Amino acid sequence: MAKSGKTDTAAPPNRPGLTFHVPEPPFRPGDAVDYSFLDIPPPDRIPRPDETVEARQVHDLAYGLVRVLGDDHEASGSWDPRLDPAMLLRMLRKMALLRAFDDRMFRAQRQGKTSFYLKSTGEEAVAIGAALALDREDMCFPSYRQQGILLARDYPLVRMIDQIYSNRDDPLFGRQLPILYSAREYGFFTLSGNLTTQYPQAVGWAMASAAKGDTRIAATWCGEGSTSEGDFHNALTFAAVYNAPCVFNVVNNQYAISTYPGFAGSERTTFAARAIGYGIPGIRVDGNDILAVWSATRWAADRARLNLGPTLIELFTYRAEAHSTSDDPSVYRSAQERQEWPLGDPITRLKRHCIARGIWDLERQEAMDLEVASEVASAQKEAETHGILGHGLHQPDTTMFQDVFEHMPWHLREQCEQAIRERALKWPERP
Amino acid sequence: MTASMTMTQALNSALAVMMARDDGVMVLGEDVGYFGGVFRVTAGLQEKFGKHRCFDTPITECGIIGAAIGMAAYGLRPVPEIQFADYIYPGLDQIISEAARIRYRSAGDFTCPITIRLPFGGGIFGGQTHSQSPESLFTHISGVKTVVPSNPHDAKGLLIAAIEDNDPVIFMEPKRCYNGPFDGYYDRPAKSWAGHPDAEVDEGYYRVPLGKARIVREGQDLTVLAYGTMVHVTRQVLAEHGIDGELIDLRTLVPLDIETIETSVKKTGRCMIVHEATRTSGFGAELSALVQERCFYHLEAPIERVTGFDTPYPHSLEWSYFPGPIRIGEALARLMRG
Ligand SMILES: Cc1ncc(C[n+]2csc(CCOP(=O)(O)OP(=O)(O)O)c2C)c(N)n1
Numbered sequence: 001m002a003k004s005g006k007t008d009t010a011a012p013p014n015r016p017g018l019t020f021h022v023p024e025p026p027f028r029p030g031d032a033v034d035y036s037f038l039d040i041p042p043p044d045r046i047p048r049p050d051e052t053v054e055a056r057q058v059h060d061l062a063y064g065l066v067r068v069l070g071d072d073h074e075a076s077g078s079w080d081p082r083l084d085p086a087m088l089l090r091m092l093r094k095m096a097l098l099r100a101f102d103d104r105m106f107r108a109q110r111q112g113k114t115s116f117y118l119k120s121t122g123e124e125a126v127a128i129g130a131a132l133a134l135d136r137e138d139m140c141f142p143s144y145r146q147q148g149i150l151l152a153r154d155y156p157l158v159r160m161i162d163q164i165y166s167n168r169d170d171p172l173f174g175r176q177l178p179i180l181y182s183a184r185e186y187g188f189f190t191l192s193g194n195l196t197t198q199y200p201q202a203v204g205w206a207m208a209s210a211a212k213g214d215t216r217i218a219a220t221w222c223g224e225g226s227t228s229e230g231d232f233h234n235a236l237t238f239a240a241v242y243n244a245p246c247v248f249n250v251v252n253n254q255y256a257i258s259t260y261p262g263f264a265g266s267e268r269t270t271f272a273a274r275a276i277g278y279g280i281p282g283i284r285v286d287g288n289d290i291l292a293v294w295s296a297t298r299w300a301a302d303r304a305r306l307n308l309g310p311t312l313i314e315l316f317t318y319r320a321e322a323h324s325t326s327d328d329p330s331v332y333r334s335a336q337e338r339q340e341w342p343l344g345d346p347i348t349r350l351k352r353h354c355i356a357r358g359i360w361d362l363e364r365q366e367a368m369d370l371e372v373a374s375e376v377a378s379a380q381k382e383a384e385t386h387g388i389l390g391h392g393l394h395q396p397d398t399t400m401f402q403d404v405f406e407h408m409p410w411h412l413r414e415q416c417e418q419a420i421r422e423r424a425l426k427w428p429e430r431p
Numbered sequence: 432m433t434a435s436m437t438m439t440q441a442l443n444s445a446l447a448v449m450m451a452r453d454d455g456v457m458v459l460g461e462d463v464g465y466f467g468g469v470f471r472v473t474a475g476l477q478e479k480f481g482k483h484r485c486f487d488t489p490i491t492e493c494g495i496i497g498a499a500i501g502m503a504a505y506g507l508r509p510v511p512e513i514q515f516a517d518y519i520y521p522g523l524d525q526i527i528s529e530a531a532r533i534r535y536r537s538a539g540d541f542t543c544p545i546t547i548r549l550p551f552g553g554g555i556f557g558g559q560t561h562s563q564s565p566e567s568l569f570t571h572i573s574g575v576k577t578v579v580p581s582n583p584h585d586a587k588g589l590l591i592a593a594i595e596d597n598d599p600v601i602f603m604e605p606k607r608c609y610n611g612p613f614d615g616y617y618d619r620p621a622k623s624w625a626g627h628p629d630a631e632v633d634e635g636y637y638r639v640p641l642g643k644a645r646i647v648r649e650g651q652d653l654t655v656l657a658y659g660t661m662v663h664v665t666r667q668v669l670a671e672h673g674i675d676g677e678l679i680d681l682r683t684l685v686p687l688d689i690e691t692i693e694t695s696v697k698k699t700g701r702c703m704i705v706h707e708a709t710r711t712s713g714f715g716a717e718l719s720a721l722v723q724e725r726c727f728y729h730l731e732a733p734i735e736r737v738t739g740f741d742t743p744y745p746h747s748l749e750w751s752y753f754p755g756p757i758r759i760g761e762a763l764a765r766l767m768r769g
Contacts, residue, residue, distance in 0.1 A: 022464075022483060022486045022487075024482075115557075116556070166746055166747035170747075174748060175559070176558055176559070176746055177558030177560070180558065192560070193559065193560025194518060194520070226490055229491050230493050230494075231521070256461070257461070257466070258465065259462060259464075259487045263487050326469075331466065389747060394747060395747060399748070400740065400742050400745050400748045400752065401740070401742055411711065415740045415741060418740075418758070
């Protein structure tokens with residue numbers, strides 16, 4: 001068989017042969033980790049501009065790093081939202097709850113109670129901070145790693161676990177992979193397993209809201225790896241063209257599955273800077289500083305509400321654990337990264353800040369940790385009375401055929417009868 | 432020299448053999464480089480051939496396939512991996528409007544020798560976006576070939592033939608069979624490939640030609656047309672029912688080995704088609720039409736199609752969805768009565 005290459009290899013003289021570049025992450029398993037190459041500015045290196053500023057005047061925001069909490073755990077600078085203690089403690093509690101929930105559900109998967117789980121450990125500030133800065137009525141088009149939005153909006157934990165277990169109370173009838181929630185009443189769009197599809201959808205929702213003279217805005221999230229998909233760019237183009245009231249979030253947690261952000265273009269520029277080419281503001285934010293996340297989100301939301309259109313926010317953070325229960329990061333990254341991560345842990349940072357402000361102490365923290373853990377445990381216990389993932393015994397087979405269409409056509413009715421017959425043969429004792 | 436290999440290892444071996452023989456063979460895709468792929472098919476290739484021959488890509492299926500087409504236009508033989516068949520949809524325009532038509536629209540001025548690898552099929556509790564069998568989307572396109580191996584030996588030989596083929600090939604890997612031949616009984620201990628005759632794989636170069644089906648089991652009572660995982664499932668069901676069926680593993684859907692099919696159906700007079708994909712406009716519809724057109728006067732019973740249901744692939748009900756032993760058994764009974 002012919003080898004490949006009916007190629008014209010005769011290079012003109014005096015020209016170097018071309019090469020292409022394959023990015024290489026800074027660290028691999030076993031490597032010593034040193035993040036000193038990251039520029040971590042103090043709070044307020046770039047002060048907060050007025051919301052009405054023109055996009056072209058704030059290019060530097062896309063290359064900086066908005067921070068509020070300094071290394072001394074004090075909040076300072078013009079981005080400090082000066083939230084009241086109640087709000088700070090609410091943030092702290094929601095993040096702790098999210099971490100406890102993730103830990104417990106991860107273990108539930110390991111115990112065989114479900115097929116899959118995906119944590120957001122280390123990224124809690126991203127979803128909780130944004131959800132608390134948005135209005136409860138604003139519409140979220142998240143990726144699979146923003147379960148924190150549901151927690152921030154007080155979605156019942158039991159229902160989340162019902163979904164994770166695909167049990168008989170699962171609001172999605174066991175149809176979806178665990179964690180791919182849908183919660184319209186909570187402003188949480190049905191999650192797809194396919195990356196970045198939610199981005200242009202958020203823009204469409206925002207345009208529709210604007211078309212109706214509504215006041216609600218849309219917000220959407222994707223990982224930095226997902227910015228490579230065409231839908232990311234489709235969304236930004238649409239939003240820029242129609243000045244859609246939409247907040248775009250790119251969660252740069254340093255990993256797609258095994259690949260680092262260099263494979264999404266981070267060697268040349270920031271993800272926030274993607275905004276510049278579209279003529280919209282881009283802000284790069286310390287994603288482990290919940291006050292910075294809140295503040296940047298509110299800035300972008302205010303712009304959208306003032307009919308000043310879309311903003312892109314990059315949340316710079318670190319995926320502290322595996323991509324999902326199907327992944328083992330020790331084979332592609334250095335175990336030392338997590339402890340060396342220069343932006344710390346979002347919960348620890350807010351905790352220290354609250355202590356420094358005199359509104360919190362370690363005793364109360366300990367009590368709260370126990371409370372959230374038991375809150376999760378009792379939700380889990382209740383959900384388990386509705387069943388854990390079984391081989392389809394929790395849902396009647398009819399649920400498989402419902403909602404394909406509004407009305408079931410003849411061929412699905414026939415297939416449904418077939419499925420019911422098969423079940424009766426397979427499990428005569430459990431119709 | 433032969434060795435016992437899983438399908439994953441056999442595919443890896445095919446890639447390694449071809450990368451060694453031809454420096455225009457490039458492996459690219461999400462997580463295929465340093466990590467070696469989420470299913471481990473490309474494990475070790477980057478280490479062996481360097482990161483300019485086997486590399487990670489940005490997460491854009493459209494970009495991956497488009498870039499592969501460009502590499503092929505230059506004269507290379509790229510082998511892109513799409514992490515799950517379910518994620519190929521953003522790349523469909525590059526396949527349908529581009530890869531499939533480049534030879535035709537340029538009258539052979541440009542060609543597109545790319546092999547797009549797609550792990551497909553359900554049975555891993557993957558829900559609707561890790562379970563689909565989209566083969567009929569590709570068989571419906573003029574200008575791409577569609578190949579589906581069912582065992583390690585064929586997987587290697589077919590992948591080598593696909594890479595050497597001068598046209599675009601969609602190479603669909605039944606992920607439920609990566610580690611063993613799945614017989615449809617998810618509730619029994621999983622079988623491995625160890626000791627299976629089709630898992631004895633030549634460690635060197637060999638081809639299994641595209642467009643040639645394989646008669647897995649000769650028989651007189653009826654003809655079964657299957658591919659991928661369903662070959663193993665139907666084989667088990669035939670044995671359970673003690674039916675002397677002729678089981679044909681199609682191996683290539685386009686171009687189809689119509690001769691083998693026609694000869695068999697004319698001999699047995701009965702035909703059952705089995706696939707995991709949804710029923711309506713599935714590849715079974717095409718097979719059924721062909722058999723009817725060519726063997727009508729030899730048929731002693733209506734052709735049976737056993738398929739997945741016309742719903743998205745459900746998570747918890749996946750074994751109710753899967754065309755398993757009961758569904759196949761019922762169709763067999765109808766066919767043998769007829
Ligand atoms: C269209 C599509 N392609 C590929 C995948 C497989 N996949 C799932 S998650 C993932 C990595 C995403 O990384 P990133 O966007 O950085 O988000 P993160 O998981 O880090 O939150 C990949 C490649 C998918 N789900 N959808």
